[in-house]
Amino acid sequence: MHPRDDEYLPWRVAKRIEDGEGPVKVWREERKLTAHALEDQAGLDDQTLEAIESERTDPNSRVAGELARALRLKPFQLVRYSRRPKC
Numbered sequence: 534m535h536p537r538d539d540e541y542l543p544w545r546v547a548k549r550i551e552d553g554e555g556p557v558k559v560w561r562e563e564r565k566l567t568a569h570a571l572e573d574q575a576g577l578d579d580q581t582l583e584a585i586e587s588e589r590t591d592p593n594s595r596v597a598g599e600l601a602r603a604l605r606l607k608p609f610q611l612v613r614y615s616r617r618p619k620c
Contacts, residue, residue: 542610556611558586560604574603588613 549559561571572582576599584590585600592600594608601608 550613555586555588556613557582557592557600557604560606560611561586564604566604571600571603575599 543563546559546563550556561568566574568579568582568586571577572579575582575596577585577596581590581596585592585596592611597608597611601611604611
């Protein structure tokens with residue numbers, strides 16, 4: 534399945550990412566996928582996915598593309614944007 538160009542960012546996803554959760558994990562749970570299912574669909578091992586979901590490492594462009602495909606997103610949707618400093 535291909536990403537939808539008209540898909541919006543659900544508030545619950547935006548809020549979780551803003552609150553500090555990793556975008557890959559948030560989107561995986563939004564898509565109702567288990568970690569194992571996403572590993573299989575993206576061709577990753579469990580250690581790699583866990584490191585990406587916990588944001589200990591960033592995926593390279595190939596892995597980001599595979600994750601995006603498996604999650605029916607575009608790769609840029611898996612990137613955390615910088616937070617504005619709180620005053």
